[in-house]
Every structure is written in structure tokens, then in C-alpha cells.
Amino acid sequence: MAEALQIFATKGDLAHVALFLWASTTSALLVWCLRELAASNQRFQDFVEQIALLTGMLEE
Template sequence: MSDILNAILERGDLAHLALFLWACAATAQAYFALRELSEASRRLDAFVRELARFNRRCRSDQ
């Protein structure tokens, strides 16, 4: 990794390095956001399932 960084700095390609770091950070943020979104979807699904089960129990008691 140090060799790659030195090669970039010697050439003066700081813009490319900044762009690469920005792309890595954006990708990581998108990954974490999608992971949290899928977890929230699972929690909502579990809630709706429990609510449907509760409604079935209440109807059968009447």
C-alpha cells in the first residue's frame, strides 16, 4: 500500500487519490445504509406478523 501511495504522490496525482478515497467512503456508507434498511425491513415484517397473529387470536375469542 505504501508503494502505491508513494507512486501517486511522486506523479502528483493527488486528485486521483482524493477521488479514490471519496469513492471508497461513499461505497462504505451505501453498504451500511442498505444493511440498516434491510434490518429495518425485517423488524417491520416481524411486527406485522405479530400484529396479524394478535388479530387472529382476538377474532377466534369472540
């Protein structure tokens, strides 16, 4: 890892490394947020289904 940073530092491509790290972190956070949103939507769907089931049982 240190060798790679040394190569980029000597060639002046350190800005590219910083941009890559920023983009990678941002993409990882986006994937995590979308995964959490999908899980939240599933939990809400399960809740709505249980309420509908309870309503159906109480109407009988």
C-alpha cells in the same frame, strides 16, 4: 502503503487517490445504509406479522 502514496505524489496523481478514497467511503456507507434498511424492514415485517397473529387470536 507509504510507497504507494509516494509514487502517486511524485506523479501528480494525488487527486486520483483522494477521489478513490472518497468514492470508496461513500460506497461503503451506501452498502451499510442499505443493509440497515433491509434489517429495519425485516423487523417491521415481523412486527406486522405478530400483530396479525394477535388479531387473529382475539377474533376467535
